[in-house]
Amino acid sequence: MRIRNHTHKYLPVAIAALAAAAAPVANAGGIMLWQIGTPTLGTAGAGWAATPEDAATAFTNPAGTVWRDGMEVRGAAQALYGDIKFTDGGESNLSGGDGGNALGWFPGGGVFSAGKLTENIGWGFATAGNFGLGLDYTDSWKGRRFVQNVDLIGMSLIPSLSFKMNDCLSFGIGLNAMVGYLSYQSAPRAGLEGGDAFLRFKDLEMGYGANAGLIYRPVAGTTFGLTYTSKVEFDFRDNLRLRDFGPLFAPAVERFDGIRTEIDVDVPPTLTASLQQQMTDATTLYVNLAWQEWSEYAGVSLELGDPVQTSIKVDRGYKDTGALALGIRHEFDQGTLSGWYLSTGFALESGMQNTSEVTADTVTNESWTFGVGAGKELCPGLTMDIGYNYVSLGDIDIDQQGRPPFSPRLQGTYEDTRIQFLGTSMQFSF
DSSP, X not given: OHHHHHHHHHHHHHHHGGGGOOOOOOSSSSSBOSOSSSGGGXXXXXXXXXXXXXXXXXXXXXXXXXXXXXXXXXXXXXXXXXXXXXXXXXXXXXXXXXXXXXSEEEEEEEEEEEEEEXXXXXXXXXXXXXXXXXXXXXXXXXXXXXXXXXXXXXXXXXXXXXXEOSSSEEXXXXXXXXXXXXXXXXXXXXXXXXXXXXXXXXXEEEEEEEEEEEEEOOSTTEEEEEEEEOOEEEEEEEEOEEEOXXXXXXXXXXXXXXXXXXXXXXXXXXXXXXXXXXXXXXXXXXXXXXXXXXXXXXXXXXXXXXXXXXXEEEEOOOOOEEEEEEEEEEEOOSSTTTTEEEEEEEEEEOOSSOGGGOBTTBOOOOEEEEEEEEEEEEETTEEEEEEEEEEEEEEEEEEEEOOTTTOOEEEEEEEEEEEEEEEEXXXXXX
16 A cells, blocks of 8 residues: 555656756856856956947847947857766666767857947847856766756847936836747656656747846946846647556556646846946956846746646745856067957856756856957948857766655765857848
8 A cells, every 4th residue: 555655656756846947057157157258258248348349239138239330240150069977976776878968069259230220329239148057967877867968048039129318327127038948858657666767848838028127337448237137937838658657657647647747947136237447548457247036936836737736836946146257468568469369258147046956957156257258340330240258167076866755965066167169250231
């Protein structure tokens, strides 16, 4: 009779893993990237909200689009390579490999445009993705009971307007229409006989939020920027796919396989304050202070469309993160580098998880970022930029344990976790 009770409980517990699987790895404290292939790569994100001369302000701060004489368009491309490799600590209780490199290569970039409708009204349009990434472990790895592969990717489409109040101040607002993709697969235990079952969920949805910002230029050479992005809610829905659970769980599989399932995920609000300060005619300093509300993201809800409308709420205890970035850019007017600018920057970001909360589908940590970049005006109206970021998340310990009756355990370390970005962009002025 005890085994029968476990049979009734086990499959819903396996399905509940879905509610905890909406956060794939990314750089730094959370899963929101500062890297979108634009010149802020060179300053490690510093100056994010205070660069109105860059068409990418249509994405980073909509208030900046009115500060230009004509229309500008920037296209950016970026390649990411991550080293996310698990090493078993000896206490994992499932056979299998270490999962390989769960991240590897990932593409990115965007298109940004900005201009003016009138002397005091600007417009912007941007499309880029800076939320989420994905993990793809080998199917037979030690943590397959928790996750084999997971992707959560957000791509934003942002039309915006900006308004210049006077020669010092502007504000802007934009609609953040975000396309979200969630895919999750794991291999729960197939009953008392062991072996691997199959559980999969995936969906593509739209969510909506708002971006708002201010640009303040009190004196020549000084620009303050402030930008806020609101929460974006996703209601992912799919028919849950289950198989190979064995005869013991046949009644439960028959009940849940193909059942309409909803997972609610919230992209968190953010607030970023930036400074661009011209130190000399050739040298500019950039500063960032940022906050991201990952405590808003900690709660993930799952609802099954069965007759009793089974609902599961998982609170993973995430905390808000803070970030500081400093960068500098120098333009050369003579010598071999005449016409070029070089930039560098450094950033620190706190983590959204304590060590006890790390799970195989969400491998994040506090981080530091080093960036370098270069750029040049190739001809009047055409500027090229390149940039590189090295992001170190260090060693990330994990001790994830599942629920009875089988109580899977994954214990070990993601050693020397790091992510590298290489991006380039071209800006056209008309």
